[in-house]
């Protein structure tokens with residue numbers, strides 16, 4: 172199914188292409204001068220042999236040296252400017268693409284449930300590495316080979332012929348080497364990536380591995396698959412090395428061939444001695460791109476593939492959202508005939524939900540596992556696009572809402588809280604430049620200020636892989652502070668009490684009360700019934716449909732003991 176394009180996809184792709192093409196044209200013009208200036212040394216040799224040696228004139232030699240040094244100086248500057256051109260072009264491309272590509276990757280990850288960000292970042296890196304590397308200039312160099320060949324033919328047709336045959340041999344050898352090694356290399360790389368993926372995937376569950384003594388078996392599996400990869404790599408490397416030695420030897424033989432041709436021509440007095448040395452240098456330069464042509468071609472193909480991935484991501488995977496911020500609203504929430512099916516599936520998870528909530532209302536959502544509660548949460552916060560119907564906050568579609576301004580309106584505590592690399596302060600402030608006043612307010616609202624005070628560095632305690640390890644309950648409470656940061660109008664809490672102790676749960680209830688008093692709409696999804704005491708309304712979701720919805724006491728009263736629903740309602744009955 173075709174998904175919508177990034178709102179600026181066409182513009183971003185056009186700008187990316189423009190930056191690439193204009194950079195290439197500029198570098199091409201510089202290459203023309205650089206290649207002409209590369210003739211400085213052979214021309215110098217020719218002149219020294221033909222003019223200085225014959226005339227024995229040191230004045231001429233000095234003149235030639237001055238001209239050659241000036242030529243090489245200009246060459247040095249132009250070569251540097253060309254390298255800079257590619258560098259500027261690389262950073263310009265990445266600057267233009269970074270944010271929209273990441274936005275599209277995150278959106279695709281949400282839809283597919285598998286992270287697309289790593290691939291998108293790899294594609295961007297590949298593009299930058301290509302633009303700032305050597306392969307990009309291969310065609311710019313290659314178009315000069317025919318000109319050098321023409322110069323050789325102009326010096327003597329035999330030089331041209333030797334150069335032409337040499338070029339054909341080098342190109343054939345490169346193609347043959349590519350043919351012999353490419354497929355095996357690809358298989359070795361795939362096998363290696365698979366090994367790394369498997370082992371790092373398994374090692375994430377290190378506690379279970381350690382506790383149940385699974386390490387020797389895992390290590391055995393890894394060793395076996397590594398041996399397979401190593402065998403593939405060894406065979407490929409052996410072939411590659413043999414061909415590289417052979418190609419190098421051929422090159423030396425070609426130099427001998429062109430010098431010998433020159434020598435014969437000098438003996439027969441058809442050319443000067445200078446032309447013999449110059450032709451050898453020009454031929455070396457002419458053959459240079461042929462060596463890297465096949466590898467350069469492959470890199471061009473890889474870069475084009477990365478570019479087409481990026482283009483596909485921007486055109487087909489990006490959320491189509493408003494680009495202009497929507498002003499804050501008071502927050503009447505209305506859900507209109509909301510249907511959601513995973514893209515590509517005909518079976519809806521949510522089957523036409525309609526309800527509305529006013530500011531200051533707390534809705535509790537209960538229902539058996541897999542009823543669609545978390546899916547509803549993701550639709551309410553506009554992360555997932557509804558298949559039909561919609562979710563509106565004061566008439567504004569939450570999915571289409573520009574993300575920055577919507578983020579200020581909404582707070583979300585997902586079922587599994589993931590805090591990001593950064594300090595507690597950064598995490599609560601949603602990784603923005605933290606306003607200490609707002610961070611403190613959120614921490615107080617979520618009742619975590621004292622808990623944070625007991626951490627080694629308080630609000631500056633660093634979290635993440637190498638940082639402080641919070642307990643499940645602590646993570647959930649910091650996640651709650653992040654959700655209430657900036658006093659959002661709509662707060663969706665998915666199983667917020669799953670890891671909380673009695674104290675934590677009391678703090679959560681106080682936070683929800685404060686949010687209600689502040690006029691926010693709170694949607695609370697939970698299996699543990701105790702927290703539902705705070706809800707004004709209850710909704711029972713079963714198999715993607717609302718089976719009960721109304722004031723808490725009415726819903727609890729309406730449920731018959733035989734009805735297939737969660738124990739939560741039955742437990743609540745006694746407390747309603």
Ligand SMILES: Nc1ncnc2c1ncn2[C@@H]1O[C@H](COP(=O)(O)OP(=O)(O)OP(=O)(O)O)[C@@H](O)[C@H]1O
Nearest residue numbers: 282283284513520539540541542543544545546547
């Ligand atoms: N991205 C997805 N792809 C395929 N199926 C999905 C996806 N997301 C959710 N589902 C399916 O939708 C159904 C509802 O899932 P959901 O997580 O919303 O249930 P839930 O009511 O929150 O369950 P629980 O109480 O166990 O957390 C499940 O059958 C789940 O397998």
